[in-house]
Amino acid sequence: MIVQTALLIGLVLFSVLAVFLKDLIRAAISLAVASLLLGIIFFRLGASYAGVFEISVVAGLITVLFILTIALTNKAEEVRESRLANVIFPLFFVVFIAIDALVMKGLLQKIPALPSGPESGTFGEVLWKGRTLDLVGQIAVILAGVFSVLALFRKRDKHD
Amino acid sequence: MTNTWYLYLFFSAALLGAGLYALLAKRNLVRLFIAIEVIGKGVSLLLVATGFAKGNLLAAQAMVVTYIVIEVSLVATALAIIINITRHTKSLDVRKLARLKG
Numbered sequence: 093m094i095v096q097t098a099l100l101i102g103l104v105l106f107s108v109l110a111v112f113l114k115d116l117i118r119a120a121i122s123l124a125v126a127s128l129l130l131g132i133i134f135f136r137l138g139a140s141y142a143g144v145f146e147i148s149v150v151a152g153l154i155t156v157l158f159i160l161t162i163a164l165t166n167k168a169e170e171v172r173e174s175r176l177a178n179v180i181f182p183l184f185f186v187v188f189i190a191i192d193a194l195v196m197k198g199l200l201q202k203i204p205a206l207p208s209g210p211e212s213g214t215f216g217e218v219l220w221k222g223r224t225l226d227l228v229g230q231i232a233v234i235l236a237g238v239f240s241v242l243a244l245f246r247k248r249d250k251h252d
Numbered sequence: 253m254t255n256t257w258y259l260y261l262f263f264s265a266a267l268l269g270a271g272l273y274a275l276l277a278k279r280n281l282v283r284l285f286i287a288i289e290v291i292g293k294g295v296s297l298l299l300v301a302t303g304f305a306k307g308n309l310l311a312a313q314a315m316v317v318t319y320i321v322i323e324v325s326l327v328a329t330a331l332a333i334i335i336n337i338t339r340h341t342k343s344l345d346v347r348k349l350a351r352l353k354g
Binding site: 093096097100101103104105108110111112116118119120123124126129130131134137138139140141145146149150153157158160161162164165167168169171172173174177180181182185188189192193195196200202205206211213214215218220222223226230231233234235236240241244245 | 256260262271287290303306307308318320329336
């Protein structure tokens with residue numbers, strides 16, 4: 093329980109760092125570390141397949157995409173962020189966490205656990221038989237992503 | 253629901269809060285997208301934790317895997333759009349997109 097709580101605190105800490113670090117490369121690396129911690133939390137909950145996807149795809153591939161984008165856009169002029177937003181954030185976050193804790197304390201045992209049927213089979217059976225439509229949707233989304241990236245980076249003709 | 257589930261709900265809400273604040277306060281396009289990723293992490297954490305608490309971990313995992321696949325496609329497309337925007341406006345500032353003049 094202590095390890096799990098420490099991992100969750102680390103996840104929130106690195107996510108906040110990812111959003112508020114000034115250097116974008118460091119922000120992307122913080123996001124990767126947050127994904128790694130989330131993957132470890134998934135493993136500890138017994139969700140090994142989600143953990144593998146989280147670590148390999150989100151911490152790996154998406155971080156590479158972010159760093160590539162930051163490298164390709166580093167010649168752009170610097171964005172001036174509002175200093176007030178950075179000053180207010182710690183205050184906002186402390187108040188938010190306090191309200192969050194109070195709400196959770198109030199909610200304890202009040203959300204009923206709805207009955208659910210026992211799960212049977214393996215992850216593969218649930219994914220291929222139970223959620224077949226999701227897989228079709230995933231294939232469609234991947235194809236849409238590939239075609240949209242191709243369209244966005246296509247070379248322009250002379251008469252364009 | 254078990255007490256452990258409330259702990260996960262608490263941390264998911266914290267991730268959502270941090271991400272939403274950054275979405276409202278930040279102006280850098282890449283940073284805004286990182287904030288969306290943070291919100292997504294909160295949602296996937298809550299999905300798996302709820303699956304764990306209710307004993308439906310396999311279905312929750314299937315949903316998280318679907319979400320991750322969609323996320324990759326979304327990130328690739330959005331980052332390509334960000335690169336194209338930067339080529340046009342020479343800046344990553346989201347306020348420059350308010351100008352509709354080509």
